[in-house]
Amino acid sequence: MIYGIDIGGTKIEITVFDENMQQKDNWRINTPTDCYQEFISAISDMIFEADGKFKLKGKVGIGMPGLSDQNGLSLSANISIANGQNVAKDLEDRIHRKVLCENDCRCFALSEANGGAGYGYKSVYCAIIGTGAAGGYVVNNEIVLGRQKIAGEYGHLQLPADLKEKYDLPLRQCGCGLPNCYESYVSGPGIEFIYSHITGKNSKVPDIVKEWRTQSKEALKVFDCYMDILGSCFSNIILNYDPHAIILGGGISLIDEIVEGLAVNINSHLFKGFSAPPIYKAKFGDASGARGAALLAMGKD
Numbered sequence: 001m002i003y004g005i006d007i008g009g010t011k012i013e014i015t016v017f018d019e020n021m022q023q024k025d026n027w028r029i030n031t032p033t034d035c036y037q038e039f040i041s042a043i044s045d046m047i048f049e050a051d052g053k054f055k056l057k058g059k060v061g062i063g064m065p066g067l068s069d070q071n072g073l074s075l076s077a078n079i080s081i082a083n084g085q086n087v088a089k090d091l092e093d094r095i096h097r098k099v100l101c102e103n104d105c106r107c108f109a110l111s112e113a114n115g116g117a118g119y120g121y122k123s124v125y126c127a128i129i130g131t132g133a134a135g136g137y138v139v140n141n142e143i144v145l146g147r148q149k150i151a152g153e154y155g156h157l158q159l160p161a162d163l164k165e166k167y168d169l170p171l172r173q174c175g176c177g178l179p180n181c182y183e184s185y186v187s188g189p190g191i192e193f194i195y196s197h198i199t200g201k202n203s204k205v206p207d208i209v210k211e212w213r214t215q216s217k218e219a220l221k222v223f224d225c226y227m228d229i230l231g232s233c234f235s236n237i238i239l240n241y242d243p244h245a246i247i248l249g250g251g252i253s254l255i256d257e258i259v260e261g262l263a264v265n266i267n268s269h270l271f272k273g274f275s276a277p278p279i280y281k282a283k284f285g286d287a288s289g290a291r292g293a294a295l296l297a298m299g300k301d
């Protein structure tokens with residue numbers, strides 16, 4: 001058995017898979033947020049509970065938000081108690097077996113490339129567009145992590161000057177410390193920002209989408225600006241990775257108009273004669289984190 005554990009800021013989910021990636025069990029707990037030792041104990045207890053249920057010692061893969069430095073110490077995690085800690089190593093000490101741990105967006109990418117919407121493509125770029133913007137690049141079913149494991153952080157590419165000028169956009173300080181990241185414009189909060197920038201009013205994504213569907217002049221202006229920026233952002237992904245397919249996940253990928261309009265908007269930012277690859281919605285949705293985490297551990301001892 002393989003345990004895929006998806007650690008989030010509010011919930012920790014464990015999914016038990018057999019060697020054919022068939023789901024056998026799944027449950028979740030609230031993420032302990034006060035004490036790091038409690039956090040490690042809670043995850044260990046889930047693993048021991050799974051061992052007890054299936055009467056074996058399963059393999060363990062973990063996906064969690066944030067990056068890790070070259071010593072495996074957690075950085076900029078949504079789970080602040082884990083900052084500066086080596087979660088994989090501390091768990092290994094508790095449960096006496098190997099623990100493979102990666103960024104949750106890279107786990108999503110691994111899952112979608114292996115039996116998901118990217119099945120059958122040699123290289124796949126999987127992008128989550130939600131409250132943030134991050135993803136992962138998978139070649140021949142393996143994640144490409146790069147030297148510092150940040151390959152896939154497309155949200156922190158920088159918005160070009162021509163688009164800033166075209167839409168009279170101010171510099172937006174990103175949480176990462178850089179001044180002008182695409183994430184500030186293409187994420188859910190980014191849509192809300194563009195809406196208020198153009199209309200002078202505040203609105204939330206579901207209401208903005210409703211307005212788009214009324215085809216009002218003002219709403220269409222917001223949609224065109226957003227799609228232009230998103231197309232530009234993904235044209236960078238193509239220039240950097242040239243993937244055979246792009247898979248979209250996260251809350252914003254559930255808006256059909258965005259998925260359907262993306263290719264045309266990418267193409268307008270590419271050289272003549274080159275174009276966007278097929279673009280699909282993710283197959284596994286929220287289950288992708290745990291599934292990708294399990295795939296990390298599959299076949300590894």
Ligand SMILES: [Zn+2]
Pocket residue numbers: 155156174175176177178181183
């Ligand atoms: Zn940034």
